[in-house]
Amino acid sequence: MQQEAVLALLAKEPAHAYQLRARLDDALGPLGEGLNAGHIYVTLGRLERAGLVVVEEPCAAPDRSDRKLYTLTPAGQERVSQWLSELSWPKPDLAEFHLKLIAAAGAGLTDPISIIGAQRRELLRRLRDAQHAVMGEPADSDASLLLEGIVLRLQADLRWLEACQRNWASRRSNHRRSDQ
């Protein structure tokens, strides 16, 4: 679990550790079962040491971890913005992208649709490159086998992105309707 994901979840508003945990659970559903409770605290600790979050302690509370209130520092906010607009896709990490969208929507920082669109374009370009590479290779070379695998995975990812697009687009139109 990328620490940026946890960081981004603080972008909307400061939160306690247990609140962050709840937001993660909501976002991941049953997929979050295996989430180690302690992992959150470790990540928050790292972020704090990196200067990306800062802890506000309520005045009259004893020194207990679970009562700490975590807030983004300006450096943290910048890191979040950077992360939101990053287009790298080194390993298919659906959960990370999924959280990215939720965090962006929650924080009102960027339109999830545009994140999806940008990522789609990037993947399409990669697919195009891979496809060209495939056509340039002789049929039985080792590289062509690897390229075929990459093409198929990119294709699968693109399909998921299309589903994300439809899903978030309908969420938006529902919102609009309920706002009226």
Place this chain on the structure above:
Amino acid sequence: MTNSSLVQARALRKEYGRGDGLVRAVDGVDLDIAPGERVAVMGPSGCGKSTLLHLLGGLDRSSGGELWFHGRRIGQLSERALAEMRRKEVGFVFQAFHLMEELTAQENVELPALLAEVRPWAARRRARDLLERVGLGDRAGHLPSALSGGQRQRVAIARALVNEPVLVLADEPTGNLDSAATLDVLRIFEELHAAGQTLVIVTHDERIGATADRLILMYDGAFVDETTLVGGTRRSLSTLIGLEDSAGE
């Protein structure tokens, strides 16, 4: 109307049925296609992309809106003029190939030329040349039943090209093909594009869509997204396996 467009559509509509049963297969589409461009239209099944292609190719008449092709308004053309357009200016490639079962590959390919009243020997020669181009020169005398799916589609592509159309329309050309056959078709399209052929391809295969210059996403009869894929700097292929810094662009 911009003169540089080969195809132009404004508020194009196609509806079926009436009242409660009204289906808007194509719902207000605006489109410009420049000569030599390769455009892909993608979307879930039932989104109207095939219907759109039929409208562009003159296989069907629109219910509303305007459509210009090669400088002419299509909506006003007579049946006969539309047939001539289909004959000489448009080449169609179908998902189901649609070859005549009782004709050999060569006879299938030369048919549109014969319909265009090309001399029989000239039609035959054109057919032979095109079959060579798609790699089926040695199978010219085979019936479709003796050809694989990929080979049949290549015959169909050759047929679509026999009258040197300005526009080639392909409706799910690789829908019924395996990976190897799909690659063959992609290679042919690549060559056509390199030769300056204008292509519009409807597909649900992202691999095909990614090769286009422009990828249009269609949903419920309307365009919802348009991506221009051509241009941009060429990156190292290693980024595909995460071998260098994934800084993106």
Place this chain on the structure above:
Amino acid sequence: MSRLFVILRLAGRDLRHRPGEAVMLVVIIMAATAALALGLLLQGTTAHPYQTTREATSGPDALATDFPAGTGAPASPAALRQIAPLARAQDVDGHSGPLPVAFPVLTFNGHADAVLAEGRGNAPAAVDQPELTEGSWVHVGAVVIERSFADALGVHAGDRITLNGRPFRVAGVAVAAAFPVNGVGFLEGSSQWPNPGLIWTTTADAESLATRQYPLGYVLNLKLTNPADAENFADRFDPGGYTNNTGGLYVIPWQMISHQDGLLMAHEQKILLVGSWLLALLAVGSLAIVVGGRMAEQNRRVGLLKAVGGTPALVAGVLLAEYLALAVIAGAAGLVAGRLTAPLLTSPGAGLLGAAGAPQLTLPVIALAIGVALAVATLASYVPALRAARTSTVDALADAARPPGRHARLTAYSTRLPVPLLLASRLAVRRPRRVLLGSLSIAVTVSGIVAVLFAHATLAISQSAGPAVTTNPGLADVGFISQTARENQVLLTITIMLIVLAAVNVTFITWATVQDSRHATALTRALGATAGQLTAGLSAAQLLPATVGALAGIAGGYGLFTAANQGASASQPPAWWLITAVLGTLIAVAGLTAVPARLAARLPIAETLQADGP
């Protein structure tokens, strides 16, 4: 039991799904069965009519006549003396007469003919009482006319005629068995009146009509104790038979009259026989087309039924149920239609009781006609069901079993033709058997028409030649006319039936072709052929074989007529008749095919292409 229910449900739903097809099937089976039944019925006509009339009118077992030999011979008293004793001869059981017979000239509507006027009383005679079919019996100043004669003249009860210039009224029209239907050959004794008509008057009127030139003759109707022996009886009194032409006493047994009737009928029966074969041929051709067409379409449905879990038995059951239902309905309707039309052709000379002599719908005929209809049903369902049991479901669904035909050289040659002909030849090549059947059915029809034309021409010539002896050039041979008129009517009716059946055939073939080539048509339009070119092509695909068939039909018709005529003299119809027949047929074919062709050529392209496969 529940399986039967399932079968019936599936069959019913299938029929409802394609009502057009079901209707076409019923129509063609009905037409074919009607033609077949008619053919069979016509072949079965026998000499019954004479028998029935004889029974109804108490026809005589023997007929004694004593007519004057020529003009001026004062036969009357002598004739009476000669003929009267026969009434009391041995073996005679009953008699009526001697009846006086005069020979006036009848005029009606500008038409004049010599007639036999037989004098009758008011009371019904014991032997030979004519049966009225119109009006009432004779009284003073009013006559009754024999039916075939009345038909030929066009006269009815209530009309006015003149006999020897004197005005008379027509009281009624009747049939009798005592004279052959139009008197051919019977009265050769009186060479001046080879074919007079027959009328009945009162005795007084008959006697008043005798002239010095044509005095009275007498007729005696006899009932014998042993009717079968009538010929021996006749020989006793008239050993020379009526081959003598000199007048005087003649005795004619009823078998001779029956035979004369039979001779008349023989000619008609020849025509009916030939006509029935033609009809049967066309009927079989239609059925072959139906069966062939339906069999092909079944494969896919069989595949579907199997794919949803139907066993081959269930599949066969569904198909059989559908076809049985249709075939029984169509077959029964066809039988009825054939039965109703048969009397039109076989009313055996108006001179005999037509209704009573109508062809019998005997059990063998019914069985054969219904049997044929059922055979069609079974064939149409059995063969695909059998195939279904053998082919894999996948193949059946892909309808792989019946690919369109291919002819490499013709396809290559067709590239040089203009577009509509190119399309036509390729369409025809796809289903060569259907083309052949279409061509054959036109050939059969045109053969029939041409044979009729030849027959008509021959009859016309012999009609105008007529009997050699006529003292008065204005006198036409009315009896002969009535025969030829009827023969023409028979010919015409058969021709019309042939045309109707052929029209049904052509329509069905066109429809089947159009259905079959729907996909190819749409594809060809997508590739750039205009609707007009396809209409022309679809039409030409029918018209070209029809032309070949029509030309063959001319030769066939001539051969048919020659065979039927059995070497008798024939004359050729004028060339323009034949040309008109051929051209008319081709125009009709073009018309029948143009409409479905046009409809097919204008179907929406994209929809048709996406529908079920090639």
